[in-house]
Amino acid sequence: MNYEYYSSVTLVTSVVVYMLAMFAHAAEWASARDVAVENSARRRELVGVRSVDAGAAGTDPPPSAPDPAAGQRVEMFGRIGVALTVIGFGLSVVGVVARGVAAGRAPWGNMFEFTISAMVFVVATYLVLAIRSGMRWLGLPITLLAAVGNGLAVTVFYVAVAPLVPALHSVWFVIHIVAAAIAGAAFNVGGIASILYLMKKRAEDRGAVRGYLARVPSSKRIDLIAYRCHAFAFPLWTFTVAAGAVWAEYAWGRYWGWDPKETWALVTWVIYACYLHARSTAGWKGSRAAAIAILGLASFWFNFVGINLLVSGLHSYAGV
Amino acid sequence: MTDTQLSDLLSPPGADARPPARPTQPPSLGLGGGLRFLWTQLTSMRTALVLLFALALAAIPGSLVPQHSISPVRVSEFIEEHQTLGPIYDKVGLFNVYTSPWFSAIYLLLFVSLVGCIIPRVGVYAKALRGRPPRTPRNLSRLPAYTRTEVADAAPADILDQASARLTAQRYRVARHDDSVSAERGYLRETGNLVFHVSLLFLLLGVAIGSLYGFRGTSVVITGKGFSNNLTQYDDFSAGAWFSDSDLHPFTVGVKSFEAKFETGTVQRGAARLFEAVVAVTESPGSTPVKHKLEVNKPLNINGTTVHLIGHGYAPTVTVKDGAGNVAFSGPVVFLPQDGNFTSAGVIKVPDGRPERLAFEGFFLPTAVVDQQGPRSVFPDAMNPALFLNAWSGPPKKETGLPENVYSLDTRGLSQLKDAGGDTLRMALAPGSSYTLPDGKGTIEMNGWVRWVKLQIGETPGVAIALGAIGFAVGGLCLSLFIRPRRIWVRASQVNGGPTLVEVAGLDRADARAGLDEDVADLAAGWLSDTSGKGTGTR
Numbered sequence A: 001m002n003y004e005y006y007s008s009v010t011l012v013t014s015v016v017v018y019m020l021a022m023f024a025h026a027a028e029w030a031s032a033r034d035v036a037v038e039n040s041a042r043r044r045e046l047v048g049v050r051s052v053d054a055g056a057a058g059t060d061p062p063p064s065a066p067d068p069a070a071g072q073r074v075e076m077f078g079r080i081g082v083a084l085t086v087i088g089f090g091l092s093v094v095g096v097v098a099r100g101v102a103a104g105r106a107p108w109g110n111m112f113e114f115t116i117s118a119m120v121f122v123v124a125t126y127l128v129l130a131i132r133s134g135m136r137w138l139g140l141p142i143t144l145l146a147a148v149g150n151g152l153a154v155t156v157f158y159v160a161v162a163p164l165v166p167a168l169h170s171v172w173f174v175i176h177i178v179a180a181a182i183a184g185a186a187f188n189v190g191g192i193a194s195i196l197y198l199m200k201k202r203a204e205d206r207g208a209v210r211g212y213l214a215r216v217p218s219s220k221r222i223d224l225i226a227y228r229c230h231a232f233a234f235p236l237w238t239f240t241v242a243a244g245a246v247w248a249e250y251a252w253g254r255y256w257g258w259d260p261k262e263t264w265a266l267v268t269w270v271i272y273a274c275y276l277h278a279r280s281t282a283g284w285k286g287s288r289a290a291a292i293a294i295l296g297l298a299s300f301w302f303n304f305v306g307i308n309l310l311v312s313g314l315h316s317y318a319g320v
Numbered sequence B: 001m002t003d004t005q006l007s008d009l010l011s012p013p014g015a016d017a018r019p020p021a022r023p024t025q026p027p028s029l030g031l032g033g034g035l036r037f038l039w040t041q042l043t044s045m046r047t048a049l050v051l052l053f054a055l056a057l058a059a060i061p062g063s064l065v066p067q068h069s070i071s072p073v074r075v076s077e078f079i080e081e082h083q084t085l086g087p088i089y090d091k092v093g094l095f096n097v098y099t100s101p102w103f104s105a106i107y108l109l110l111f112v113s114l115v116g117c118i119i120p121r122v123g124v125y126a127k128a129l130r131g132r133p134p135r136t137p138r139n140l141s142r143l144p145a146y147t148r149t150e151v152a153d154a155a156p157a158d159i160l161d162q163a164s165a166r167l168t169a170q171r172y173r174v175a176r177h178d179d180s181v182s183a184e185r186g187y188l189r190e191t192g193n194l195v196f197h198v199s200l201l202f203l204l205l206g207v208a209i210g211s212l213y214g215f216r217g218t219s220v221v222i223t224g225k226g227f228s229n230n231l232t233q234y235d236d237f238s239a240g241a242w243f244s245d246s247d248l249h250p251f252t253v254g255v256k257s258f259e260a261k262f263e264t265g266t267v268q269r270g271a272a273r274l275f276e277a278v279v280a281v282t283e284s285p286g287s288t289p290v291k292h293k294l295e296v297n298k299p300l301n302i303n304g305t306t307v308h309l310i311g312h313g314y315a316p317t318v319t320v321k322d323g324a325g326n327v328a329f330s331g332p333v334v335f336l337p338q339d340g341n342f343t344s345a346g347v348i349k350v351p352d353g354r355p356e357r358l359a360f361e362g363f364f365l366p367t368a369v370v371d372q373q374g375p376r377s378v379f380p381d382a383m384n385p386a387l388f389l390n391a392w393s394g395p396p397k398k399e400t401g402l403p404e405n406v407y408s409l410d411t412r413g414l415s416q417l418k419d420a421g422g423d424t425l426r427m428a429l430a431p432g433s434s435y436t437l438p439d440g441k442g443t444i445e446m447n448g449w450v451r452w453v454k455l456q457i458g459e460t461p462g463v464a465i466a467l468g469a470i471g472f473a474v475g476g477l478c479l480s481l482f483i484r485p486r487r488i489w490v491r492a493s494q495v496n497g498g499p500t501l502v503e504v505a506g507l508d509r510a511d512a513r514a515g516l517d518e519d520v521a522d523l524a525a526g527w528l529s530d531t532s533g534k535g536t537g538t539r
């Protein structure tokens, strides 16, 4: 059996399925355009607030008369989207596992392997949020991200299976990479939430919340979700950078050397520290903080793609 | 909701106007006042934010412009390529970003600001730890979570007793007032926050100790030879300001053998797969040598000094006879790799040759091919080793005792040998072959080759402090980000023997907490059903 081949095939298939899921969610939001604004996300928010509306949900426009047929159509497309995402997720898990089996090691040796693993974590995070907390409105951007991520991986970043170079033979490397992938997944979800927050906030301020934006929760609530993602990711990212430093101490005899990759990991960390500070600074919370979070995500991605491909350094293990 | 609004809500009954937290205008400035004003500014949250941003921005150029500390060669290349930009970059420290005055200024200011920020907060925190939960606001219904219920047959005092008991069971700190109960929990959040920020200071301390007392150097050791830990044996060496030579432990490391393996398959052909050296370590003069394996990622630790294997290369072994027929040089010569396939450049100097001294310059190729690009190596392992050299000769030079770079040839006083046609003399040697120089100037024989390893020897004191600090920082962060500080108030009142009115209200002090409404509702629901069950979260 050729696991490497199966891995590629399932990953390519996962890209197609994620794209279909994306279309389903696009259709969901498109058909939502004409439907009443009241939706499950909003209802869920109100659960438990028995006596007093906490004000958290108060900014959505009041529900207009529901149209049951259109409502059902929205719901159907949404469910199809989630179902397809589950299938795509299964496929990409199989792809990553097969890749690991083919390589005879954990599949985190190069950029291709890191990307497909990170996408598994991103989609897993999303599916938990969508199914347990009713956050299906993340479906469109997440499936887009997963399709693009895996798509880039199988086309641009692809390298055939090969053993690790000696510098990567270290437990700390594995710890470092897994932590980075999970933190990265949470940063991505948080970043998407921050983008949605800005869009929703603008729409709310203009008093024109329509279509897709009408289906996502109030800006206040998205802000909270974004914060939780970042609050989860930030300590983990701190740990990731520290684990990387420990690994560097073993590999090169210095725990910090201002290698471009290290530098950008720190820059990313500092930007997210800014985000957390901004959230408790008057005049910076809200939109400005969200913008900082998006900047942090941009820095994360630049470190991952840009530094691997453009700048030469000790960490340039892309293998592309 | 902004802080200001919250504090308005929290102000005790009767206190309608709150003094402004901080003067918005600079006070009329004496020197002291001016300094105080500066200090207030420096330690404000906004300044911390700006400084953090500045730090992130300032770190960026160092990753894009070559750095002296990382790759001096690329710095020189850059300066050569950019005649105008180069010197400007040099002047503003862009080749030494992380030690430049502006970068240092930013992080030092940041840490000063941090200290200024921590000290008052520790005081406030200590007070809060000893203090009681804040008094019950007059108007509970204005709080973010609020509910009320009426209980027919219970006295307010009993209700409040029950409330105290329940809140205590939920690990709130509870204060009983005349007509109400106030409760607070989540003090660990601020603990975590302080631990985190203080850890940052310790991290800086650890790093500072490392860079003041630490040292690091490299030494190229040919297999079969050894390294002993004193300054003369280092090829390059850098140390912190407070390091002294006597800090070097007198150990020796003999390199017995070194094995390198490379990928021979089609994927990533030539990528490194295995480096493994066997070394004999003598910890102090006179003690018995102990054998160790030295691999990438598995450094030796000799009494706190670490020895890393960080590079390797080839040393062709040659024997040179001079014009008089005597052996003027014999042994391995270190050639330095120039590319991934170990095309290695080097110089063989024969200063003792008589009547003329000799020198050779050229390349060692582990897997040599000669094509239109000239001779080059196509694989990093020694599959078809060859030595390509030019030769020089000249009258003997007086010993000056000045150190000379062994990797480059000073051609003053030397002339390049020509072949019969008048072209530069070029020779290609394979192991076991020799070449006779024209005009009876001598012969050179390539005996074979050996490998050399590059050892990095160093000590970074303070690593333990830095590592411990990071551990505490992560722990503190988790507390700070995941603990939910919460305040709950319960007021019970009875008007003229009617039912008892129970009001429950809550406030989350931290951003983005969930479940407040549920907790408040659950607490109130306890009296509705008139059971004393503990409130558990509903979904």
Ligand code: HEM
Binding pocket: A272, A273, A276, A277, A280, B043, B044, B045, B046, B048, B052, B110, B111, B113, B114, B115, B117, B118, B192, B193, B196, B197, B200, B477, B480, B481
């Ligand atoms: C060395 C640079 C600094 C870094 C990396 C840093 C990082 C952080 C991080 C990650 C948080 C969020 C975690 C939490 O809420 O506890 C935080 C919170 C906080 N930081 Fe810093 N900080 C730095 C310097 C400062 C300075 C100079 C101040 C003083 C103005 C400060 C004041 C605060 C405060 C008051 C909070 C709590 C905010 C809240 O209650 O949500 N920090 N800091």
